[in-house]
Amino acid sequence: MFSYDNTKLVVRRWLLRRLPACKETVETISKLMDRPLTVREKAEVKVHLLVCSWCQWYMEHLQTIRATLRTQQTEASDEKIATMPGMSVEARERLKQKLSNPN
């Protein structure tokens, strides 16, 4: 057990030393959200993610944030809109007045 874990750690460190660091990797992960990656970028990110759960989570989080915002946007349906406060009586009066006398 010990030697297996130890080997894993050594391999992990060896790889991380040779790949672009986390700082650059999260930049590439951000690009991945907006455009297709080059073959090289894709390979570097893929291997980095194999050995780095922080960056793996980072990518998952960006995807979670996007999915949440887009779901909310499509559910900008009546249910969500209904939770917004309505127009005040004053605002309604202002609006009516403006519309009956547009100029």
Next chain:
Amino acid sequence: MSEAQSKVRDKAPDPGAWVDEHGDYLYKYALFRMRDASAAEDAVQETFLAAMKAYAKFEGRGSERTWLVGILKHKVMDHFRKSIREAPIGEMADDDGPEHAEFFARTDSWENHWNKNYAPTEWHSTPEELVQQSDFWKVFNDCLSPLPARTASAFTFREVDGLSSEEICELLSISVNNLWVILHRARLHLRNCLEVNWFTLDKH
């Protein structure tokens, strides 16, 4: 008012009744998108004014409300465009949002890898769960609001509205490389802010 204008107006329904029937819905929709009561009021007013002028073209095709919401969507986009154009130069020109160099600052030999104090942790919520929680939206808005106007707009256009990079570059008059920098900073900031203020709190 010219004779032609009054003719068009005669065809439109009584504005008072219109406001009573659709005003609240349109206002809530605008508020939902813009998060600003006075901007929402303006957008609704412009929508009704545009609708009154164009009523002849509507001719009762489809539902009146759907037609009005269609106009309102354009007015909301116009508002975003305008607020981007009118933002103070200083705020627009150079400030792309915080760089957050501290996220990757380390004193050991692993410089440029995550600093443990800022490294991501596992989140235990799905998008479906998150959209249901109104507290989450409060935290989200609090996290988005400190970003510079252009950065927040770029992020919203991309992540919420799903516009392409090209469309956003055109809207904001920036280069695509600049856009990627801006989006990256917005994501770094927001992800961290959400993690600190939402995901690591025990109640979730």
